[in-house]
Amino acid sequence: MTRRGYHQYCATARTLDLVGERWTLLIVRELLTGPKRFKDLGDSLAGIGTGLLAERLKHLEAAGILRRAMLPPPAATPVYELTPAGQDLEPAVLALARWGLRHAMGPRAERDGFRPGWAVLGMQAAFDPVAAEGVVAVYEFRVGDAVFHARVDGGRVSSRMGPADRPDAVIEADEETFADLAHGRQRLREAVRAGRARATGDRAALTRLRSLFPPPV
Amino acid sequence: MTRRGYHQYCATARTLDLVGERWTLLIVRELLTGPKRFKDLGDSLAGIGTGLLAERLKHLEAAGILRRAMLPPPAATPVYELTPAGQDLEPAVLALARWGLRHAMGPRAERDGFRPGWAVLGMQAAFDPVAAEGVVAVYEFRVGDAVFHARVDGGRVSSRMGPADRPDAVIEADEETFADLAHGRQRLREAVRAGRARATGDRAALTRLRSLFPPPV
DNA sequence: CGGCATCCATTTTGATACTG
DNA sequence: CAGTATCAAAATGGATGCCG
Numbered sequence: 001m002t003r004r005g006y007h008q009y010c011a012t013a014r015t016l017d018l019v020g021e022r023w024t025l026l027i028v029r030e031l032l033t034g035p036k037r038f039k040d041l042g043d044s045l046a047g048i049g050t051g052l053l054a055e056r057l058k059h060l061e062a063a064g065i066l067r068r069a070m071l072p073p074p075a076a077t078p079v080y081e082l083t084p085a086g087q088d089l090e091p092a093v094l095a096l097a098r099w100g101l102r103h104a105m106g107p108r109a110e111r112d113g114f115r116p117g118w119a120v121l122g123m124q125a126a127f128d129p130v131a132a133e134g135v136v137a138v139y140e141f142r143v144g145d146a147v148f149h150a151r152v153d154g155g156r157v158s159s160r161m162g163p164a165d166r167p168d169a170v171i172e173a174d175e176e177t178f179a180d181l182a183h184g185r186q187r188l189r190e191a192v193r194a195g196r197a198r199a200t201g202d203r204a205a206l207t208r209l210r211s212l213f214p215p216p217v
Numbered sequence: 218m219t220r221r222g223y224h225q226y227c228a229t230a231r232t233l234d235l236v237g238e239r240w241t242l243l244i245v246r247e248l249l250t251g252p253k254r255f256k257d258l259g260d261s262l263a264g265i266g267t268g269l270l271a272e273r274l275k276h277l278e279a280a281g282i283l284r285r286a287m288l289p290p291p292a293a294t295p296v297y298e299l300t301p302a303g304q305d306l307e308p309a310v311l312a313l314a315r316w317g318l319r320h321a322m323g324p325r326a327e328r329d330g331f332r333p334g335w336a337v338l339g340m341q342a343a344f345d346p347v348a349a350e351g352v353v354a355v356y357e358f359r360v361g362d363a364v365f366h367a368r369v370d371g372g373r374v375s376s377r378m379g380p381a382d383r384p385d386a387v388i389e390a391d392e393e394t395f396a397d398l399a400h401g402r403q404r405l406r407e408a409v410r411a412g413r414a415r416a417t418g419d420r421a422a423l424t425r426l427r428s429l430f431p432p433p434v
Numbered sequence: 435c436g437g438c439a440t441c442c443a444t445t446t447t448g449a450t451a452c453t454g
Numbered sequence: 455c456a457g458t459a460t461c462a463a464a465a466t467g468g469a470t471g472c473c474g
Contacts, residue, residue, distance in 0.1 A: 004445070004466085007263070009325040009396065010335035011317030011342060012246050012310055018321060022237070022447075029229050038456055046224070049448050054457055064320075078456075085320050092316055093229055095309035100228030103281075103302050104235060108226040118227035125228060179226065221447085221464080239466075255436055266467055271437055295436070 018063050019089065023048050023056055025096070028082070028089050031066060033117050033148065034161040035081035046113050065089070097125035101216040105183055114175055116143035119182035120150065120159045123213045126184075129155045131211045137202075139209070140167035143178045152212060169201030169209075184215020235280050236306065240265050240273055242313070245299070245306050248283060250334050250365065251378040252298035263330050282306070314342035318433040322400055331392055333360035336399035337367065337376045340430045343401075346372045348428045354419075356426070357384035360395045369429060386418030386426075401432020 006013040019025055023045060030036055030044050042053055057080060060066045065086040071077050082089075101122060108114065120141060132155050140163060141148045149164035150157055171188065173181060177196040180186040188209060191197035199206050223230040236242055240262060247253055247261050259270055274297060277283045282303040288294050299306075318339060325331065337358060349372050357366045357380060366381035367374055388405065390398065394413040397403040405426060408414035416423050 006243065007326070007328045007330060008243075008335065009329040009331040010246075011314040011322055011339045012335070013243060013317075014321035015313045015317035016242060020237075020239070020242070025233060025237070026223065026225075026230060029227075047448070049450085050457065051449090051459080052447065088316055088319060092309065092312035095312040096232045097228040099305055099309055100230075100232035102305060104231035105228055109224070111224045112226040113224060114226040118225065118229070122228045264467070266469090267437065268439080268468095269466070 015092075019060075019065070021056070023052065024060065025089075025093060027053075027056055027060065028065065028086060029093050029121065030117070031080060031082045031086065032090055032093060032121065033159060035069065035071075035079040037077060037079050041080065044113075044115055044117075060086070094121070094125045097122055098216075101125055101183070105216075108179065114179060116141065116146040116175060116178055117148060117161065119143075119179050120148045123150065123182050124157050124159050126213045126216060127157045128212060128214055131214070132157070135208065135212065137169070137205045137208065137212075138164045138167045139205070140164040140170045141178070142170065142172040144175055157212075167201060168205040169199065171197065171199050171206075171209075173197035182213075232309075236277075236282070238273070240269065241277065242306075242310060244270075244273055244277065245282065245303060246310050246338065247334070248297060248299045248303065249307055249310060249338065250376060252286065252288075252296040254294060254296050258297065261330075261332055261334075277303070311338070311342045314339055315433075318342055318400070322433075325396065331396060333358065333363040333392060333395060334365060334378065336360075336396050337365045340367065340399050341374050341376050343430045343433065344374045345429060345431055348431070349374070352425065352429065354386070354422045354425065354429075355381045355384045356422070357381040357387045358395070359387065359389040361392055374429075384418060385422040386416065388414065388416050388423075388426075390414035399430075 005017045019028065026045055027041060030041055038053070042048060042050060045053065057066070061068060064083055066080050066082050069079055069081050071079055132152055135152050137152045139150045141150070146161075147163050148159055148161055149167060150159040151164070173191065173196060177186070177191055181188055181191060181197065188197065188199055188206065192199050222234045236245065243262055244258065247258055255270070259265060259267060262270065274283070278285060281300055283297050283299050286296055286298050288296055349369050352369050354369045355366060357364065364380050365376055365378055366384060367376040368381070390408065390413060394403070394408055398405055398408060398414065405414065405416055405423065409416050
């Protein structure tokens with residue numbers, strides 16, 4: 001009944017002891033853009049099964065990586081959110097994503113699920129801090145029902161679910177198109193011209209998007 | 218017999234499809250410091266068993282992450298080494314290590330194995346590029362039978378198994394002490410004074426070590 | 435040593451039914 | 455919707471034997 005572990009005095013192995021099992025880092029990925037409810041996690045993680053999801057959540061909570069919280073009334077529904085230690089996993093998740101952008105993002109298979117939030121995170125992984133120096137901008141993305149925003153400031157980005165406060169620019173597209181945009185397979189300008197996307201707001205901010213989030217080499 | 222996957226069009230998930238299974242990232246970790254033979258991999262990865270190790274190696278080779286190579290005669294022994302795509306995993310492995318240094322490196326348990334190379338990689342994870350700006354230095358570490366070196370140049374480090382060409386400084390210690398040093402639990406100067414370590418070479422280079430590889434907050 | 439094959443005991447997982 | 459219970463199907467680990 002003991003948890004399986006590597007039993008190595010090594011920072012990488014110790015980390016993988018905590019978050020290296022199947023599904024675990026994907027749960028963290030889901031929560032990087034904001035708190036989520038049990039069902040929404042399950043829906044994003046097709047195939048996990050409620051039992052395993054519950055087990056993983058419990059483990060991550062015990063490890064201090066996430067916590068169960070109650071949404072304030074009238075919602076009063078339980079959600080899971082990352083603790084500061086959990087948010088510290090962001091660089092690791094983004095580093096994995098960065099590798100995937102370079103080496104593993106062939107075309108989408110029919111079986112493959114897709115969520116706008118994943119592409120937003122992919123953009124974050126592609127973020128170029130050098131190009132962002134001195135830039136302050138807020139973008140809002142509307143993809144199907146999903147709304148996300150990304151805030152660029154002080155050479156960093158953070159992206160979260162939900163609308164932006166006062167976005168400098170708003171990008172609107174269907175899932176297919178947004179995936180193409182986020183992964184650098186199509187330029188925003190062309191998608192707009194083709195009627196596949198809409199872009200409003202500050203022109204300069206929109207132009208800068210491509211240098212802030214350059215497509216992978 | 219189909220490989221288990223997440224079936225998500227997401228860079229993180231795609232990466233984990235390739236390297237997210239048990240042992241896989243630890244194999245990559247082992248190879249980050251240089252090519253290794255089958256047996257040495259197995260020895261470092263206590264518990265994996267030859268069958269699973271062979272399976273993982275084959276998978277990683279098929280994925281283009283490592284390749285089987287023959288050491289030049291007279292050694293003429295097969296070794297496994299990372300391809301460029303495999304080396305691109307370094308930032309991800311180091312990001313995981315960085316999290317572990319901060320959040321998971323409690324005291325060593327008796328069960329825990331230890332290899333000097335892991336601590337060297339831990340140091341690399343702790344590396345501060347800002348402090349390294351303009352610094353050029355080569356360090357050699359001798360821990361038990363193991364010899365490693367780290368080369369700092371152009372704001373980056375790389376560390377490999379084996380002696381350095383013309384090291385600026387050499388640090389010598391037993392495993393226990395080296396783990397303490399690498400994880401910031403003891404200062405080099407004190408370890409030397411206590412007779413637990415030896416440090417020779419350029420004094421300035423030795424002093425700079427602590428700022429180049431600051432212990433985790 | 436390098437590495438595959440095999441058998442078997444344990445764990446992990448996946449899928450689904452079920453309760454508050 | 456949140457989460458537990460249950461059971462069948464994989465994956466793993468450990469031992470061992472084998473062959474070049």
